[in-house]
Amino acid sequence: xxxxxxxxxxxxxxxxxxxxxxxxxxxxxxxxxxxxxxxxxxxxxxxxxxxxxxxxxxxxxxxxxxxxxxxxxxxxxxxxxxxxxxxxxxxxxxxxxxxxxxxxxxxxxxxxxxxxxxxxxxxxxxxxxxxxxxxxxxxxxxxxxxxxxxxxxxxxxxxxxxxxxxxxxxxxxxxxxxxxxxxxxxxxxxxxxxxxxxxxxxxxxxxxxxxxxxxxxxxxxxxxxxxxxxxxxxxxxxxxxxxxxxxxxxxxxxxxxxxxxxxxxxxxxxxxxxxxxxxxxxxxxxxxxxxxxxxxxxxxxxxxxxxxxxxxxxxxxxxxxxxxxxxxxxxxxxxxxxxxxxxxxxxxxxxxxxxxxxxxxxxxxxxxxxxxxxxxxxxxxxxxxxxxxxxxxxxxxxxxxxxxxxxxxxxxxxxxxxxxxxxxxxxxxxxxxxxxxxxxxxxxxxxxxxxxxxxxxxxxxxxxxxxxxxxxxxxxxxxxxxxxxxxxxxxxxxxxxxxxxxxxxxxxxxxxxxxxxxxxxxxxxxxxxxxxxxxxxxxxxxxxxxxxxxxxxxxxxxxxxxxxxxxxxxxxxxxxxxxxxxxxxxxxxxxxxxxxxxxxxxxxxxxxxxxxxxxxxxxxxxxxxxxxxx
Amino acid sequence: xxxxxxxxxxxxxxxxxxxxxxxxxxxxxxxxxxxxxxxxxxxxxxxxxxxxxxxxxxxxxxxxxxxxxxxxxxxxxxxxxxxxxxxxxxxxxxxxxxxxxxxxxxxxxxxxxxxxxxxxxxxxxxxxxxxxxxxxxxxxxxxxxxxxxxxxxxxxxxxxxxxxxxxxxxxxxx
Numbered sequence: 031x032x033x034x035x036x037x038x039x040x041x042x043x044x045x046x047x048x049x050x051x052x053x054x055x056x057x058x059x060x061x062x063x064x065x066x067x068x069x070x071x072x073x074x075x076x077x078x079x080x081x082x083x084x085x086x087x088x089x090x091x092x093x094x095x096x097x098x099x100x101x102x103x104x105x106x107x108x109x110x111x112x113x114x115x116x117x118x119x120x121x122x123x124x125x126x127x128x129x130x131x132x133x134x135x136x137x138x139x140x141x142x143x144x145x146x147x148x149x150x151x152x153x154x155x156x157x158x159x160x161x162x163x164x165x166x167x168x169x170x171x172x173x174x175x176x177x178x179x180x181x182x183x184x185x186x187x188x189x190x191x192x193x194x195x196x197x198x199x200x201x202x203x204x205x206x207x208x209x210x211x212x213x214x215x216x217x218x219x220x221x222x223x224x225x226x227x228x229x230x231x232x233x234x235x236x237x238x239x240x241x242x243x244x245x246x247x248x249x250x251x252x253x254x255x256x257x258x259x260x261x262x263x264x265x266x267x268x269x270x271x272x273x274x275x276x277x278x279x280x281x282x283x284x285x286x287x288x289x290x291x292x293x294x295x296x297x298x299x300x301x302x303x304x305x306x307x308x309x310x311x312x313x314x315x316x317x318x319x320x321x322x323x324x325x326x327x328x329x330x331x332x333x334x335x336x337x338x339x340x341x342x343x344x345x346x347x348x349x350x351x352x353x354x355x356x357x358x359x360x361x362x363x364x365x366x367x368x369x370x371x372x373x374x375x376x377x378x379x380x381x382x383x384x385x386x387x388x389x390x391x392x393x394x395x396x397x398x399x400x401x402x403x404x405x406x407x408x409x410x411x412x413x414x415x416x417x418x419x420x421x422x423x424x425x426x427x428x429x430x431x432x433x434x435x436x437x438x439x440x441x442x443x444x445x446x447x448x449x450x451x452x453x454x455x456x457x458x459x460x461x462x463x464x465x466x467x468x469x470x471x472x473x474x475x476x477x478x479x480x481x482x483x484x485x486x487x488x489x490x491x492x493x494x495x496x497x498x499x500x501x502x503x504x505x506x507x508x509x510x511x512x513x514x515x516x517x518x519x520x521x522x523x524x525x526x527x528x529x530x531x532x533x534x535x536x537x538x539x540x541x542x543x544x545x546x547x548x549x550x551x552x553x554x555x556x557x558x559x560x561x562x563x564x565x566x567x568x569x570x571x572x573x574x575x576x577x578x579x580x581x582x583x584x585x586x587x588x589x590x591x592x593x594x595x596x597x598x599x600x601x602x603x604x605x606x607x608x609x610x611x612x613x614x615x616x617x618x619x620x621x622x623x624x625x626x627x628x629x630x631x632x633x634x635x636x637x638x639x640x641x642x643x644x645x646x647x648x649x650x651x652x653x654x655x656x657x658x659x660x
Numbered sequence: 661x662x663x664x665x666x667x668x669x670x671x672x673x674x675x676x677x678x679x680x681x682x683x684x685x686x687x688x689x690x691x692x693x694x695x696x697x698x699x700x701x702x703x704x705x706x707x708x709x710x711x712x713x714x715x716x717x718x719x720x721x722x723x724x725x726x727x728x729x730x731x732x733x734x735x736x737x738x739x740x741x742x743x744x745x746x747x748x749x750x751x752x753x754x755x756x757x758x759x760x761x762x763x764x765x766x767x768x769x770x771x772x773x774x775x776x777x778x779x780x781x782x783x784x785x786x787x788x789x790x791x792x793x794x795x796x797x798x799x800x801x802x803x804x805x806x807x808x809x810x811x812x813x814x815x816x817x818x819x820x821x822x823x824x825x826x827x828x829x830x831x832x833x834x
Binding site: 229233286287301302303304306307308313314 | 761763795796801804805820825826
């Protein structure tokens with residue numbers, strides 16, 4: 031400890047740098063400085079109001095419940111851990127970090143990553159912060175070398191190691207976010223004994239310590255008990271101060287002075303000088319929340335969290351109803367219920383078309399199931415529109431939700447008109463597959479903010495809705511072509527299958543209308559944003575490719591160059607064109623549409639294309655052989 | 661055929677209508693949507709350095725420079741003279757309420773002694789008021805000032821209009 035005291039006294043900037051590098055290692059030490067009155071879980075606490083407290087995270091004001099859920103899922107892959115809800119886990123991490131640090135939390139499944147870090151294999155593959163930090167600190171050189179490698183060249187194991195490295199750093203930010211309000215174990219005790227109570231005495235204490243060092247040197251054995259206590263106190267205060275310098279994650283204080291929309295964390299208020307009498311009230315309430323948790327006082331906790339949530343509900347930019355709705359949205363998870371209903375609907379539809387004698391109420395039940403799924407699906411989108419205040423097509427994930435809903439509604443429309451189970455099959459297949467695919471693109475926060483270039487509700491409502499509706503009808507046309515090909519292979523009535531394909535033809539025409547219109551609108555938007563209508567960008571080329579493919583096959587059909595079998599196969603392959611244009615171009619990581627870039631789902635996309643090509647080739651061959659035999 | 665043409669015409673009209681709306685809304689988007697009102701200053705009472713108290717509210721109607729400083733703070737020491745010179749030059753109704761964060765009142769008094777002599781008319785005019793908050797109850801607890809110097813400008817309508825973090829020489833030039 032004497033070394034640290036010396037550096038504090040002589041060279042604070044140097045110490046600052048050392049601490050920044052070794053923050054995670056230091057954090058375990060820092061926690062020893064604080065008095066944690068309670069060691070038990072605060073299970074009897076009411077977290078309702080705490081969950082409603084707004085926080086600005088990644089540019090969006092969201093409820094604390096969402097912030098907790100995002101981080102717990104990011105670290106552990108689960109929304110609850112050891113029977114503790116996400117919000118209770120967050121409260122514990124913020125107000126009793128020492129206990130959270132020893133809990134198995136970080137999920138590390140990759141055996142290579144475990145071996146690289148020298149971590150023991152565990153049944154649930156979860157490691158505590160203490161374990162993970164020790165492993166990371168032992169392998170500092172490995173981490174440094176991995177950070178030099180481009181992301182695309184990292185192996186899955188290396189990627190998992192870096193992910194753990196990032197997650198532990200993020201966790202460290204959360205644990206330090208409320209150290210400003212935690213009780214410090216410093217002698218002599220002052221006021222509530224938080225950092226602020228001691229802060230203004232630091233210059234005086236530092237002067238005294240420097241005088242002691244000048245007189246007695248750095249050997250603690252030569253110090254009197256009072257001098258040792260002073261040295262220890264300065265050590266604790268200085269480390270707490272420096273470890274909090276970059277602590278900006280918990281943005282719970284609205285901006286107090288004009289100039290920025292960014293909210294501030296309690297430590298940022300302290301360091302940046304952005305405080306005001308209004309922020310003082312909020313800081314006081316945060317202090318009460320922290321104290322009531324530490325003292326395990328459920329009644330005070332409820333009172334303090336209610337007061338804080340109520341005070342914050344009046345802050346500029348905060349919409350209390352939207353916050354409550356968002357909490358309900360994540361608690362109730364209507365999308366997964368909707369997906370379950372589509373899967374059930376698909377199974378029932380298969381029963382309906384199996385040719386078995388079934389009662390008519392089974393079909394009605396199937397329609398009811400799909401309608402219920404569509405209702406929940408639509409409710410999800412409506413909720414998201416209300417919360418985000420924009421059309422629901424800002425990200426790849428959102429466009430998948432939107433496209434799947436339109437496909438389901440169109441399927442139900444087809445069923446209403448044709449009453450031959452085709453619509454049900456289209457609706458349930460499109461609904462369940464697209465919602466399942468959307469899970470790969472959900473990211474940490476499914477309600478992420480739009481990047482600046484997309485931040486215009488007009489273009490989102492016209493170009494993006496138009497082009498995604500075009501993709502949608504294209505996919506439905508492709509699914510209809512699949513159904514036609516399967517039925518042909520199974521030797522079903524040619525008139526019936528021809529009628530199905532006619533439906534596909536009509537749907538392809540609608541798809542062409544929307545994709546063409548959407549592409550032109552996109553060009554106009556590009557002209558406004560980037561000052562050119564067309565730039566042969568991968569995304570633009572993808573949209574054009576869909577239009578050209580549709581024009582080609584529709585003209586081929588009209589001019590009779592394509593016969594039934596060829597047209598059906600070409601229409602089925604439209605799904606591949608759409609998948610590549612919609613999702614595939616984002617894998618290229620080039621062009622101006624950088625907001626959609628992703629490195630996820632490359633393998634799934636390759637497998638999907640391979641499966642589609644195989645399906646097209648096999649059905650083309652089988653139908654040809656059947657036709658030849660006839 | 662006529663219906664189809666009508667549908668196409670309707671779609672085109674809708675699109676261009678929206679585009680026109682968007683073009684006009686671009687200009688309104690960049691203007692502030694609402695003017696946030698300045699929050700009121702708190703009604704607190706400071707202890708004066710030479711004894712007695714002063715309620716902040718009693719200075720309402722003047723522009724108040726609520727200046728937090730300490731004698732051990734080097735930038736505060738450096739800027740104090742220029743702050744007083746500026747006040748002396750200006751003939752407006754600005755009042756400097758300088759709140760010392762020193763633990764001991766003597767430290768602040770010792771530092772201020774030469775200034776009181778050099779700027780006697782200014783101190784006598786009541787445009788400079790010296791307060792002291794040794795326990796930082798108001799400095800930290802109410803005004804959330806943890807680093808020095810910091811200055812809050814309170815408008816004549818007794819609202820908080822601006823905060824200057826660090827020395828305010830540059831702001832004085834403005």
